[in-house]
Amino acid sequence: MRDVAVIGVGLQKWGERWDRSLRDLYVEAAQNAINDAGVDHIDSMYIGCMSGGLFAAQEHLASLMADYLGVTPAAAARVESACASGGLAMRLGWMEVASGLSDIVLVGGVEKMTDVTGDEATFALATAADTEWEGYQGVTFPALYAMMARAHMEKYGTTIEQMSHVSVKNHANGALNPDAQYPFTVTLETVMNSTMVSDPLRLLHCSPITDGGAAVILVPADLARSKFKKRPLVTVVGSGHATDTIALHSRADFTSIKATEVAAQKAYQMAGVGPKDIDFAEVHDCFAIAEIMVTEALGFFEKGQGGPAAEKGLTALTGSKPINTSGGLKSKGHPVGATGVAQIIEVTRQLWGEAGKRQLKNPRRGLTQNMGGSGGSTLVHILERKD
Amino acid sequence: MKIRSPRYAREIPQRYRYEAAKTKSGKIFFPPRMIYPGGETSEKHILAQTGKVLTWTILQTGPAEYSDMAPYAMAIVELDDGARFTSMLVDVDLATVKTGMRVRIEFRKIRQEGHEGLLCYGYKVVPE
Numbered sequence: 075m076r077d078v079a080v081i082g083v084g085l086q087k088w089g090e091r092w093d094r095s096l097r098d099l100y101v102e103a104a105q106n107a108i109n110d111a112g113v114d115h116i117d118s119m120y121i122g123c124m125s126g127g128l129f130a131a132q133e134h135l136a137s138l139m140a141d142y143l144g145v146t147p148a149a150a151a152r153v154e155s156a157c158a159s160g161g162l163a164m165r166l167g168w169m170e171v172a173s174g175l176s177d178i179v180l181v182g183g184v185e186k187m188t189d190v191t192g193d194e195a196t197f198a199l200a201t202a203a204d205t206e207w208e209g210y211q212g213v214t215f216p217a218l219y220a221m222m223a224r225a226h227m228e229k230y231g232t233t234i235e236q237m238s239h240v241s242v243k244n245h246a247n248g249a250l251n252p253d254a255q256y257p258f259t260v261t262l263e264t265v266m267n268s269t270m271v272s273d274p275l276r277l278l279h280c281s282p283i284t285d286g287g288a289a290v291i292l293v294p295a296d297l298a299r300s301k302f303k304k305r306p307l308v309t310v311v312g313s314g315h316a317t318d319t320i321a322l323h324s325r326a327d328f329t330s331i332k333a334t335e336v337a338a339q340k341a342y343q344m345a346g347v348g349p350k351d352i353d354f355a356e357v358h359d360c361f362a363i364a365e366i367m368v369t370e371a372l373g374f375f376e377k378g379q380g381g382p383a384a385e386k387g388l389t390a391l392t393g394s395k396p397i398n399t400s401g402g403l404k405s406k407g408h409p410v411g412a413t414g415v416a417q418i419i420e421v422t423r424q425l426w427g428e429a430g431k432r433q434l435k436n437p438r439r440g441l442t443q444n445m446g447g448s449g450g451s452t453l454v455h456i457l458e459r460k461d
Numbered sequence: 462m463k464i465r466s467p468r469y470a471r472e473i474p475q476r477y478r479y480e481a482a483k484t485k486s487g488k489i490f491f492p493p494r495m496i497y498p499g500g501e502t503s504e505k506h507i508l509a510q511t512g513k514v515l516t517w518t519i520l521q522t523g524p525a526e527y528s529d530m531a532p533y534a535m536a537i538v539e540l541d542d543g544a545r546f547t548s549m550l551v552d553v554d555l556a557t558v559k560t561g562m563r564v565r566i567e568f569r570k571i572r573q574e575g576h577e578g579l580l581c582y583g584y585k586v587v588p589e
Contacts, residue, residue, distance in 0.1 A: 193524065193525035193528065194525065196522075196523075196524050196525070197524050197525055200524055206473075207492065207546065207547065208547050209524070210571065210581075210583065211535070211547050211548055211549055211571070211583070211585075212520075212523055212524065212527040212530070212533065212535060212549050212571075213535050213547055214520060214522075214523060214524055216518075216520070217518045217520050217535050220518035221516040221517060221518050221535070221536075221537055222516070224516045224517065224518065224560070225515070225516040228516075228560055269521070270521050271520075271521055271522065272518045272519070272520045272521065273518050273519040273521075274518075275518075321547065322537065322547070323537045323545045323546055323547045324545065328515070328516055328537070
């Protein structure tokens, strides 16, 4: 397999983008990535999108996006793994370049979520759970994560206050990210007194619905070294992918995310590193409890120590293991198909030294973790600066 | 946008008769599956009627067709035979819901498709 480098990134301001359609969001991000990389063509592209059908009554994104990006007849594929669709697009684009099948691959993700009502968006997202045996009973995603939160609280003593610290920290980071949907800080008191959504989760423990796109350009590391030398070389050193049961109730333990544990082990093994060797990470904080459980599943903290770690500030920008320097899904926004690709962008920018006011001091190795549903699928990638 | 009532729904006996499958090694699958891990064979198993709450939440807002019922409690339940499923927990004072509470499974209307549409049935749990 060939080493694969990220040489260009692109997104736009995320939020309620009533001035952008589904195709506009994708094309704008993709064009920004193409311009950023300075490539004159692409061989193929992958489009992560959870539900063009339910959110925008549009399928067949392979043709639509190739057409409107002006790259036909380049190969294109829309891929779906619920909220991990963007991470899956990254995995497939990486495989295509690593295998030698293509040299220049565009990996993108997009979701247009605000053209439907809140009820309809809740329904569309709920299709990432088991529609017949969870959704039919009246469950929502906040409810599934609320049940995981309760189990975690009762088993490990995790507190509402600890979960609230995750939201406060991610908003503090997002306030430094001009592309974030909600680039403002919130106080612990505001989070803890926000509207109850699904006990014990309150509104400010939940990521928002968002319109947005994201894209990166992948090429073989050799090509990056010879032709695209304007920045430090950043390559993918590990990729892991795993699944778990679709329904939360089918799992032996509601307090851990096994697909993330397995995907992380695969990625660590490929990279020849362990959790201690990761300088920072972008993780899937669809709910505050998810960030706590994921930081445990990745091996950053012992089981049950994710909450105390957040409370002590270990995951803050200035902490020993900064998590979600971009603001995470909570503050940056969560256009589900784009999220996994945007995580790659944040890690790449940090490694390039182009993360602006939220720049970490000389990071060398970053990790992304993107998951679908209540943890039924997970993609983990590890990126490294090679100079 | 709503959860469809596929025509086969009335052919799903698990929604009406609590039918599960028990594999040779004793694991209960609810609903039954086409295939089982390790290629195990299975036989029909009628679910235990009582069990306990493993974890729970109270929703202040639900999906479109359920939002009129809010606030309501949802729980992951383990029956006395080990079967697990997700269910609404009804006929309960929401302030008294807790992990470990004993519940009984009941045949209930889940939702209706508008004033004159299909009535959709299934199971919910109530305090034992």
